[in-house]
Amino acid sequence: MESLEEYHHDLVEQVQNYAAEEELLDQEAFFNVACELLRNNDVIAEYAPAPYFFHGQGSSNFMMVDGYDFSSYDQDESIVIIGCDNDYSIHQNKELPTIQTLEYKRSLQGMRNFVISALKGTFLEQAEESSEVYGLAQFMHEHKDSIRRVRLYYITDREFTGRDAGIQPVQDIYSPTKKEGGIGIEAHLWDLARLRDAAEITGSSENLVVHLDNPGVPAVHAPVVDTSMKTYLLFLTGDVLAKLYQEYGSKLMESNVRSFLSMRGKINKGIRNTILEAPNRFVAYNNGLTATASNVEFNTLGNITSITDLQIVNGGQTTASIYYTGNTSSNAELEKVVIPVKLVVVDPTESRNLIPDISRFTNSQNKVAEADFSANSEFQVKLEQISRTVLTPLVAGKRQTRWYYERVRGQYDVEKSRLQGAQRKQFTEANPTRQRIKMVDAAKYLMCWQGFPEIASLGSQKCFAKFAIETNDKKIISQVDKDYFKELVCKRIIFDTTHRNIKKMNWYLGAYQMNIAEYAIAKYSYDLYRAGLQCNFSEIWNAQSIGPEMLGHLMRAAKQASDVINDPSRPVTNCSEWAKHTECWEQLKTFPSCLTPDTANPNPTHPKPIEPEKKDDPLGPSHQTPHRQRQSTITQQTAPVTAPLHRQSQSLATTESQEKVIALSSSSSTVQSESWSVDDKRSYLQKIPSQNWNIFMRWRERNSNNTQQDLAALGKLERSVELTDAEVELLWDLRSKAIRRGFAASILSPRK
Template sequence: MDLENYHENLLASVGSLADADGEFTATAFARHATGLLTEAGEFDDADVLDFEGTGIRRRKLKVNGYDLDNADNSVALIVTLHVGSPEIQVISGTEARAALKALQHYLMESVDGTFLEGREESAPAYQLAYDLRNRGKNVTRYRLYLLTDGQLSNRLRELPSESLNEIPVDYQLWDINRLHQLHESQSGREALQIDLREWRSDGLAALKVESAPEFATYLASVPGTVLAGLYGKYGSRLLESNVRSYLTNRGKVNKGIRETIYSSPQNFMAFNNGVTATATSVVMDEDNSTILSIEDLQIVNGGQTTASLFFVDKEAKGKDVLENVFVPMKLVVVEAAVASDLVPSISRFANSQNAVSAADFFSNSPYHVRIEELSRRVLAPATSGATFNTKWYYERTRGQYENEKSKVSQAEASRFDRLYPKSQKFDKPALAKYLMSWDQRPHVVSGGAQKNFVAFAATVQQAWDKDDSAFNEIYFKESVAKAILFTSIHGAIRKAPWYKQAYLANIVAYTISKMASLIEGHGRGRLMDFASIWQNQSVPEHVINVALDIGESVQVALTSEHRPTTNVTEWAKKADFWNLIQAMPMRLPDTFVAALADPASIAQARKTAKDTQKIDDGINQQKRVFEVPLEHWLELRDFSIGNGVGSPTDMSILDMVTGRKSGFPTERQSARLLNLAAAANARGFQTFSP
C-alpha cells in the first residue's frame, strides 16, 4: 500500500471511529494513532484526553494523551496535530515545535504544581497533572510524542533530548510517513536500530554457533552496564510483548539480583539464567567475532533481569555497581520475513520453564481462528429498512480488514464494504472489553486494553481447554450482541445530560457489569436476551433506560470527593470500587425483568450449538486429512516408524491414507491422524502441520 492509499485509509478509519463514538475527528485520530503505537510497543496502554488551555504568563498548554504504566518507570505524554485534509499536508517545523512546546509547558506546570491551582479536580487533565507531580523524581524519562496525519517538514526529523529536574526529556515525532512505514513493516512494529558502540567502543564479542537455515544463533557475555544502558534508553520497547505484559514488578528489583550485584558481582554470570533475545539482523566486525550493531532487538526471556540491572544502577546514583557484572545471552537472529511467526515461538519455548501458561501466547490461539471463521460465515440479520444481510468482521491480525479490502477491485471493494461495514469491524482488544465488561470485571477493563486482554486470554484459554465446542455460532452471536450492547450504552451515556465529558470508558464498563450483576441477583433466574439483540441488531429502549440510571450513579460514585484514591482513573482500576458499585442498592423495573429470556430455551440453544460445533470440527478434521497430499502422509509414516512416534492403532489408520489399506478415516480417526502429525512436529517432523 503506497503512502497516498494509506493516508486515505487512515482518514476513513478515523472518520468511522469518530462516527461510532460520536466524538471529534481530532479525538478519534488521537485514539486511532495511540492504538497503533500501543500495538507497536511504543506504549503499554495509552489513554486519550482533550485539553487545550493557558497556563502562567498566558502560555499555551496542550495534552492529548498519556501512558504512565511503563515497566521502565518512564512517562509518555502525547500531543496531536490533526489535519484531516484529503491531501497530505506539510507540517512546518514552527507548527510542530509549537505543539511540543505546549505539551512541554503542560508537563512543567504539572510537575511544579502550578497547573493544579484553581482547576476542576475531577477533570482528566487535572488528574494527570496530579499524578505527574506526585511521581516527582520517581520517573526515569519523559517521552514527549507528537502525532500527526500530516507530513513533517524535512527540516524537522529529530529533536535533541533535554531535561526537567535532571530527568531526561526525549521527543518522538510520528507523522504520516512514519505511521505508513510502521504499517508496512512485517512485524507490525518499528524496528530498533541499536549501535552497541554507544556503550562499548569495540562492540560486543560474540560466538556464532551452528543453527538452522532460517536463523543464526550467537552466544555472548553482556556487560551489565550495556543491558542497563539499553533499557535506560529504549525501556520496555526492548521487551517482546509477552515479556512486557508479565513484567509486573514495575520499578522494583529482584532481591536475589540486588544481593548478587552488591555482594559478589563476579558470580552474577554463574548465578543468573541469562537473557534470550531475538533480532532481524546484526552487523559484525571484519573478523566476524564482534557484534557492532543490532536491528530489532527483542528480549524474549530475561526481562526481569534487564529491568533489575537498570534500577539497581539507578539507585546506586553514579556508583559503578555494575562494573563487574556480566550476563549470559543467547541472541537468535531471525530473517525479517519469518520473524512475526518465529519470534512468538522462541518466546514461548524460552519461557517454558517458568510459571507462564499457554494464555501468555494467546495471540496465536485457535480461539481467534474459530472466531475469525465464524465472523466470515455467519450472516447478521438485515436491519430495519435494509434489503441485504451483513456480517461482523473479526480482525484477527492488525490491518487485516484494510489489507483484504485492498486486494480486490474497486467494484468488489464496494461489495466488501456492504457485506462488512466498517462499523461492524472489531478486534481482539475490543472483544475482550465487551466480554469482560459483561463478565463483571470492570476494574480489569479499566486497567487498559493490554492488561484486560491478558486477563481475558487466561479466562478463555481455561474454558477452551475444558470444552472448545462451547465456542460456537451461539457464542459468536452472543459476543456480537454484547458488542452492540456496549457501543449502544456508550453512545447513550455520551449524550446524557448528566454526563460530564470524562471517564466515559470506565463508566460504560461499570454500567454493563452492574447491569449483569443486577440480572444475576434480581432477575428471578432469567437471563439477558442476547438472541433478541442479535436478531434486531439493536438494544431495546428499556435496556438503555436502565443503563442510563446505572451510569449516572456510577459517575457520581466514581468522581465522589470522598473516594479513597485521589486519581479517578486509578480508582476505577481497583476491585474495591467494583465492590462499592456491586453493593450499591438498585432494583430492576418489573418491565425489564419481564423482558428477560427464559434460561431453559437459552440452555437448549447453546447445547444444540455445541453439538453442531462438534460435528463441524469433525468434518473439518476429515477435510484437513483429505487436503494433505499422499506423499506427505508417506513421509509422516516413515518418520513415525523411524522415531517411535504413534501407536500401532495410529499406524493402522495411517495405512488408510497411504493406500496400504482400503477405506477413509472416520472423524475420530481423522482427529487421531492430526494428533499424530502434531506429535511428529514436536519431534522434528516439518513436512506439514495439522
C-alpha cells in the first residue's frame, strides 16, 4: 500500500492533469476526481457539481454545497449532498496537509444549514433560478414529505487528525409533519487516507458491516464443494429486514440490482397483498433473497451475529416492497413475514468475477438476467478484448497509445497498481488516464448518439440498465469489431469536447451542463440523419479530435438544447427532471437543423425524420455505411459559435469568416478592454444580473479575497447605484482575471 505522502503526490498529479484536460480550476478538478472514486466504490450512484455556492462564511447562516446526487431518491428516498474542502491544498506539497475536527465540523454545519434551508423552502427565495443548486433545493423542497435520509459527504485531500471521522447519524433535522421523528442526516468524512484506500481496492470502501441483534440468526451451513465460497441458508423476519433497509438503504443492494430496482418501482403488488392478507404464508409463496458477503461472525450458539459487505444480488424488490409496505400500512404485521435467505460468503480474491456470476444466474428467471447486465456479458467482454488490440493512429513525434475500455469497475487502477517503477510508467504512457472509457459512460455516449438523451439524463446506472437490454442481442454482438470500437472512441471525443466547451458560450446559464451536452449530441446526430449525412468518424479517429466546423454545429445544437431544458414554460418544474422526459426530446426535435446550409444535402437519402424509439438495432454499428466526406471549414454561419473556442486554426476558415471570428474574439466572453470605453464597460457590467454577481462573489470567497473596494463596487451594482470610472475598471479587471482562471464567462455576461 502506498504511503499517504506517495498517494498525495499521485493525487496532486492526477488532479492537475484533469484540470488541464478539462479546463477546470484545481478545486473543481479535485471534486470530480474524488467523486469518481466514490462512484467507483458504490458509495454514491451519480454526482453533479453545484459550483460557486459558498455563502456567509463565518456567520451562523453559513451554507455550502459543491455537488449532489438526488438519483438516490429513486433508490431509497435519500438525498446525497457533497462538500469539498475549501482549502484544497494542491500547492502544499512540502508537508502532508492535515485537517482538524473543528474545521471539518464547521463545513458539516454549512452543509446542514443548506439542507434545512432547502427543505423549508427559504433557500429558493435567495438563489439564482438557473443554477444547479436552485434545482437541487427545489427538488428537496418538493419532496420534503417523502425524503427519509440526507447523506453528507465531505471530501478533502488532507489527512484527518481529529476524532469522530466515522459515520455520524444525527436525527430529526427537519420534520415536515408534526409526527414523531424526522428526516435523518448522516455525515461521512472522506479524507486523504480514505481516498487512498478507495483507490486501492475494488469493492465498497465503506466496509459495510451489518449487525444482527442477539441472539443472532440461526444458519445452516451447506457442504463445502468450492473453497472459494461458503454458503449458508437462514431465515429473516420482515421486521428485521425492513430495519436493515431503513438503516442502510440501497447500499444493501448489488449495484446492478439497484439500478433495476429504481427502474421498476419500489413495491410489487403481489408481495404487498401477501404481506397484508397472508403474512404467515409469505415464506411459502416467495423465492426469498440471495446475498453475498466477505465475512460472517458467529456467537457461541452458532448463530450469525454480523455480516461484512452484505450485498443483495437477488430479491432487491422483495426487500424494498417489505419495507415500504410496513412503512405505509399500519396493519402490516412484518414480524409474521419470514424470508428465506441464501447467503454466499465469497473469498475477496475471487469476488470480482464470482459475484457478478452469482447475480446473473440467480436472476435467470426475471428481466434482470434477460438483460445480461453484468460486466461479464458477451458484449462487454468482446468490446474489452478488441480495445486491447487497437492503437491510435501513428503521428510523427508521438507514440501510439490505447483507449482503455474498463469493463470492470476499478480495472484500470488495479492493473496499474500491480506494476512498479518503469513498468508502471510504461503502462501509463501506453494507456493514458484521460483515455480510459468506463463501461457505464460508454452506454451514455452511445445512447445519446442513437437518439435517447432522455435515457442518458436518467443517470449512468439507469442508462446502463437500458443499454444492457438493447445490447443483449446476438446480431449486435456479432457486429462488434475494431471499427465499432473506434466509433465508440470518436463518440467519447465528441461528447467530451461538447461538454467542455458549453461553459465557454455566452448563452450558457451556468447549470445543467451535462444535460445540455447529452441533448446537443442527440440533436446533432438527428440532424445529420434527416439531412442524409453520415458523421465522418474516420476523420475524427485519425485526428483524435473534432474540427471547428463540427464544433460549431454542436454548439448550435447545444444552444437549442439549453433553450428547451431551461424553457420557462416547461411542464416539469425542475430542469434536470424535465430532461428525463421524452417530451423534452420531442420538443428539441422540432427546432431547425443545427447544420449550416452548405453541409445540408438538398436531396437527403432519408427524407423522413428518424424515430429512435422504433428503429431496428438502435445500438448496432453504423460503420458499414460509407461516410460522406466533408471539408472542415468555418463558415459565416458557424463563426459566431466557434469564435470563443477556436482562435487558432485560422487556415481552415474562409476570409470573411476569419474576419468575423477575429471580431467576435474581441467581444462576448473575452471582451478586450482596449476596444471599449469606460461607459461601454459600465453599461455591460450593469446588464449582468445581480444574482450572477452574487455567484461571482461566492466564487471569489473560495478562490481569492474580496477587498473592501471589491465589496463596495459590487454592492453598488446590486443596488443599481452608478459606478465611478475607477470602480468600473476594477470590476472589469476582476471579471477578466476570473474568466482567465476558468470561471464561466456566461455567468458574467449580460442577459437580454
